[in-house]
Amino acid sequence: MSFSFSLIAAVTAAAAVAAVGMRNLVHCVLALTLAFAGLAAAYLQLGAQFVGFVQILVYVGAVAILIVFAILLTRGSESANTPMLSKGWISGVLIAVLVLGVLIYALASSSALPRGIPPAPDIAVRQVGDALMRRFVLPLEIVGLLLTAALIGGVIIAMQEPKKPAASPEQGRAQRGPTDPTTHSHP
Amino acid sequence: MSPLPGYLVLSSFLFAIGLAGALIRRNAILVLVGIELMLNAANLNFIAFWRFSEHPEALTGILFVIFSIAVAAAEAAVGLALVISIYRHYKTTNLDQVNRLQG
Numbered sequence: 322m323s324f325s326f327s328l329i330a331a332v333t334a335a336a337a338v339a340a341v342g343m344r345n346l347v348h349c350v351l352a353l354t355l356a357f358a359g360l361a362a363a364y365l366q367l368g369a370q371f372v373g374f375v376q377i378l379v380y381v382g383a384v385a386i387l388i389v390f391a392i393l394l395t396r397g398s399e400s401a402n403t404p405m406l407s408k409g410w411i412s413g414v415l416i417a418v419l420v421l422g423v424l425i426y427a428l429a430s431s432s433a434l435p436r437g438i439p440p441a442p443d444i445a446v447r448q449v450g451d452a453l454m455r456r457f458v459l460p461l462e463i464v465g466l467l468l469t470a471a472l473i474g475g476v477i478i479a480m481q482e483p484k485k486p487a488a489s490p491e492q493g494r495a496q497r498g499p500t501d502p503t504t505h506s507h508p
Numbered sequence: 509m510s511p512l513p514g515y516l517v518l519s520s521f522l523f524a525i526g527l528a529g530a531l532i533r534r535n536a537i538l539v540l541v542g543i544e545l546m547l548n549a550a551n552l553n554f555i556a557f558w559r560f561s562e563h564p565e566a567l568t569g570i571l572f573v574i575f576s577i578a579v580a581a582a583e584a585a586v587g588l589a590l591v592i593s594i595y596r597h598y599k600t601t602n603l604d605q606v607n608r609l610q611g
Contacts, residue, residue, distance in 0.1 A: 330518045337522050337545055341529025341538060353541055356522075360548050363515070367559040372551075372573050379577050384544065384584050391537055391588040395595040406532050407604055413531030421524035428516050438511060442564035452567050453574075460571075464578045471582030479589035482596065 325366060333359030344405055346392045354385040371446050515556035522549035536591045536601045540584065547580045 336359060339352035357380040364373035407413070428434075453461050526545030533539055551573045558569020595601050 326514055330514065334518065334521055334525075337525045340545065341525055341533060341542055346535065346537065349538060349541060353544070356545065357548065360522075360552060363518070363552060364555050367515070367555050369555050369559070369570055369573075372555060372570055372577075375574060375577055376551075379581055380544075380548070384581060387584060387588055388537060388541065391591055394592050395537065395601045403534075403602070405534065407534045410532035414528055416531060417524045417528035420527055421520060424520035424523070425517065428513060428520065434512055434516075439560060439562070439564070442559070444564065444567065444570070448565075449567060449570060449574075452571060457571050460575055464575055468578060468582055471586050475585040475589040478586065479592045 326363075329359050329362045329366065333363065347389070350385060350388050350392065353388070354381055357381050357385065368441050368444065370444075371449050512556055512560045515552060519549045519552040519556065522546075522552065534602050534604055536594065536603050536606075537588070539603065540587045540591070543587075544580065544584060547576065547583075551576055 333356050336352045336356035340349050340356055343349050343352065357376065361373045361376040361381065364370075364376055523546050526542040526549060529542030529545065530539045531542075533542065554569045554573045554576070558564055558567075561569070591601060594606060598606055600606070
């Protein structure tokens, strides 16, 4: 267990605990960003440079900013004395502890874990791009389609609702009329 | 370089923390934060198993994580848009008060 791994693991675990345990939402997101950065450091330590930098770009850069903006847009609802935990929080903690216990037990009793340490793989970004463009080109296209659909869906869901949802009949007739409204503005 | 079980224990801990956050917090944004932590724990597992596998040149772990990050980003965008939409309807992000489907 090297010192750098212990440091990264301690920082990441503490930041994750703070991210779900603090009262102030902005502090939670700052701790979450620290946890994402710690995970990126773990990826870099494991020799996956491309994934480490993608983690920094996507999570530390984009997702954290997105969550901060969502907090900014929903800030008015909370006050200092509202309870932080939901009603059934004891069962939630029990379930989480149980899941952790099962995972640790499975790890401790597993015989499939490799004993030795294989030599570090020498993976260049060129090989990752090569695999993305040849062997995994269909999943890449599907992910592009998924991201486009998520973009359009996010915009539609979060779009400002019209102030008057039921339009008056005169407006409806005027919008359905055959004449172009721009011709009226230039008589 | 640390052996594999250290990373697996860290990943299990992150998953449990994310699960606890998703289950016990009232705020919808923090539930999404917990889900993001669980997804990241799974990604750490993929990278750790890829590093200690017998054929790391096959790149399967790295590519799975790249696609997983893309899907998680899409999920975060749509989830936060839903939270903003819920806030506009209910004027709250407290999940105990958003109970119209409770029957």
